[in-house]
Amino acid sequence: MYKIRQEICNWYKNVGSDKMKTKNGFVSITLLGMMVFTLGLGIIQPVKAQGVTLKIIVTDQQAPGVEAVIDEFLADTLGTGVDAVEVISSGTRADDQLVYLTTQMAAGSSEFDVVGLDTVWTAQFAENGWIDELTLESGEFDDYFSGMVDSSMYNGKAYAYPYFLNLGVLFYRADILARNGYDSVDDFDTWDEFKAAANTILANATEQALDPDLVGFVGQFDAYEGGVCNFIEWMGSAGQTSIFDSDGEVDLNNTDVQSAMTFLNGLIAPRYTGVQGTDYIVPREGLTHDEGSSVGKWTAGEAIFMRQWPFAYGNSKAEAGLNATDGSGNYVQFGVTAMPTKTGGDSEKSAVVGGAVLAIPTSGTQKTEAMNLIRFLGDEVAQLAELTECSNFPALKSAFDNLPAGYEWVAEFESAAERTLARPVHPKYATFSVEIADYFNDILGGVKSVNEGLGKMESAITEIISGKIEIPGNGIPGYSIGFLVVALSLTVSIILVRKRRT
The missing domain is CATH 3.40.190.10 (Periplasmic binding protein-like II)
Known part of the structure; x- marks a missing residue:
C-alpha cells in the first residue's frame, strides 16, 4: 500500500511542472482521479449485505424453548435474510411482563419485533393499537386447539398466533x-x-x-x-x-x-x-x-x-x-x-386454556421477518422444543402425534385439549375478572344464592364494560401511570438478555 502511494506522488511530480499545470492541469487531475479509483478497485473488498437481527421478548420460563430452535430457524427458508435472533427475558412472572410490555407499547417503543403474550392479553393489546392484525393463509389455524385460536382473536380478527398450551x-x-x-x-x-x-x-x-x-x-x-x-x-x-x-x-x-x-x-x-x-x-x-x-x-x-x-x-x-x-x-x-x-x-x-400467544408490535420495523419467526415458532419443531425444554404443551394438534421419547405421557392430555375454551377475550378483562372471582366464591360459599350472585356478577361486568365504573390509568386498563412508572423501574432491573448469533 505504501509503494502505491509513493508511485502516485512521483507521478504527480512528473506531470506537475508549471507547463503541464498550465496546459493540462484539468486532464492531470482527471487522470489522477481515475488512477486512484482503478487502484481502489483492487484494494476495497465487496461489502456483504447485512441481514437483520430480530428481537423477541418472552418470560424466562419460555425463553429456553425459543433459544433451542434459533439455529434451525436461521437455516430454514423462513429465516432468509435474518442474521440473528435475540431472546429477551422479562422475568419469571407474567404480571411483570405485562407491566413492562404495556409501558413499552404505550410509549411507541420499537424495541421488539415479536412479543409473547399471555392468552388473556390479546384483546387489551389489540384494542390499544399496540399489535398488528395478522395476515393469515386460508386454514392456517385449522391445526390448533380451539381455545388457543379463540385466545388469538379479537373482534373476529387474528392479532396473535398460538404458541404453547396450558389447560385445566x-x-x-x-x-x-x-x-x-x-x-x-x-x-x-x-x-x-x-x-x-x-x-x-x-x-x-x-x-x-x-x-x-x-x-x-x-x-x-x-x-x-x-x-x-x-x-x-x-x-x-x-x-x-x-x-x-x-x-x-x-x-x-x-x-x-x-x-x-x-x-x-x-x-x-x-x-x-x-x-x-x-x-x-x-x-x-x-x-x-x-x-x-x-x-x-x-x-x-x-x-x-x-x-x-x-x-x-x-x-x-x-x-x-x-x-x-x-x-x-x-x-x-x-x-x-x-x-x-x-x-x-x-x-x-x-x-380453560392458559399458555402464550405471539404477536407483532405495530411499532416494529421488521414485520415480514417477524411474521416468519412467529410461523416457525408455531410449527412442530419449535412446538416440541417448547415441550422438551420448558414442559409447555404444544398448541398444534398434530404435534401430539410425534411426541419425543420420554414424553409419551403428554398424550393423556389430548382428550382435554379437544375441549378447550378461552377466558373472555376483552380489553377490560383484567378488571372485570376480579368481579367474577369474588362472586363465584360467594356463590359456592352460600354467601349469595346462585341467582343473586350471577345477577350481581352480570351487572358488575356490564357496568365496567360500559364505563360506568371508571378504570384508573391512561389507556392501559387496570394500571395507573404512576404505578407503571414505578413498576417499570423495578422490572427493567430484572430484564435478562440472551443472544444467539450465527
Missing part, C-alpha cells in the same frame, strides 16, 4: 376408582357420573380402609384468577362457552350457567367437617384452595379427583404414594382426562 384437566385416582368398579374415564365424564363415583367411593372408604381425610374433589375455588378459570370451565361444561351473547351483551344469569353453579354448589359441604358419610364431595375448606393447596391435598393421597394444570403430573410422578407403574412405565395409581361436562356433548367445553 381432571386428575383421578385410577387405583381407587378401579377398586370400586370404575375402569374407564367414560364412567365419570358427565356431572352425574362424576358425583356418583365420588359418593360411592367415599361411602366405602371405611370398609376399604381408605384415608379418613379422603375427599371426593378439590379444585381452585378461592377468590382469585384460578377461581375465574374454574368458573369458566364449569360454565362451559354446561354448554355456554362465552360470557357474552351473540349481540355482545353480558349473559350469565341464565339457565345454563345457573345449572352449573347449582350443581357445583351442591358438591360443597356446608360445614367444616369431613365429607365421608355425607352427600358432599368437596370439603368446606376447599373454598380457600388454590393451585398449591389443592395439589398438596392430592399428593397427600387425600383426594379422588382434582382439577389442576398439567404441572401436577410431575408432582404426582414424584410422590411415592402415587407413582406405582405396571412395569412398562405406565402409572397405575393416577390418570388424567378432561373435566366432566353436563351430558358429554361435543358443544360442552371444560378445559
Whole structure:
C-alpha cells in the first residue's frame, strides 16, 4: 500500500511542472482521479449485505424453548435474510411482563419485533393499537386447539398466533376408582357420573380402609384468577362457552350457567367437617384452595379427583404414594382426562386454556421477518422444543402425534385439549375478572344464592364494560401511570438478555 502511494506522488511530480499545470492541469487531475479509483478497485473488498437481527421478548420460563430452535430457524427458508435472533427475558412472572410490555407499547417503543403474550392479553393489546392484525393463509389455524385460536382473536380478527398450551384437566385416582368398579374415564365424564363415583367411593372408604381425610374433589375455588378459570370451565361444561351473547351483551344469569353453579354448589359441604358419610364431595375448606393447596391435598393421597394444570403430573410422578407403574412405565395409581361436562356433548367445553400467544408490535420495523419467526415458532419443531425444554404443551394438534421419547405421557392430555375454551377475550378483562372471582366464591360459599350472585356478577361486568365504573390509568386498563412508572423501574432491573448469533 505504501509503494502505491509513493508511485502516485512521483507521478504527480512528473506531470506537475508549471507547463503541464498550465496546459493540462484539468486532464492531470482527471487522470489522477481515475488512477486512484482503478487502484481502489483492487484494494476495497465487496461489502456483504447485512441481514437483520430480530428481537423477541418472552418470560424466562419460555425463553429456553425459543433459544433451542434459533439455529434451525436461521437455516430454514423462513429465516432468509435474518442474521440473528435475540431472546429477551422479562422475568419469571407474567404480571411483570405485562407491566413492562404495556409501558413499552404505550410509549411507541420499537424495541421488539415479536412479543409473547399471555392468552388473556390479546384483546387489551389489540384494542390499544399496540399489535398488528395478522395476515393469515386460508386454514392456517385449522391445526390448533380451539381455545388457543379463540385466545388469538379479537373482534373476529387474528392479532396473535398460538404458541404453547396450558389447560385445566381432571386428575383421578385410577387405583381407587378401579377398586370400586370404575375402569374407564367414560364412567365419570358427565356431572352425574362424576358425583356418583365420588359418593360411592367415599361411602366405602371405611370398609376399604381408605384415608379418613379422603375427599371426593378439590379444585381452585378461592377468590382469585384460578377461581375465574374454574368458573369458566364449569360454565362451559354446561354448554355456554362465552360470557357474552351473540349481540355482545353480558349473559350469565341464565339457565345454563345457573345449572352449573347449582350443581357445583351442591358438591360443597356446608360445614367444616369431613365429607365421608355425607352427600358432599368437596370439603368446606376447599373454598380457600388454590393451585398449591389443592395439589398438596392430592399428593397427600387425600383426594379422588382434582382439577389442576398439567404441572401436577410431575408432582404426582414424584410422590411415592402415587407413582406405582405396571412395569412398562405406565402409572397405575393416577390418570388424567378432561373435566366432566353436563351430558358429554361435543358443544360442552371444560378445559380453560392458559399458555402464550405471539404477536407483532405495530411499532416494529421488521414485520415480514417477524411474521416468519412467529410461523416457525408455531410449527412442530419449535412446538416440541417448547415441550422438551420448558414442559409447555404444544398448541398444534398434530404435534401430539410425534411426541419425543420420554414424553409419551403428554398424550393423556389430548382428550382435554379437544375441549378447550378461552377466558373472555376483552380489553377490560383484567378488571372485570376480579368481579367474577369474588362472586363465584360467594356463590359456592352460600354467601349469595346462585341467582343473586350471577345477577350481581352480570351487572358488575356490564357496568365496567360500559364505563360506568371508571378504570384508573391512561389507556392501559387496570394500571395507573404512576404505578407503571414505578413498576417499570423495578422490572427493567430484572430484564435478562440472551443472544444467539450465527
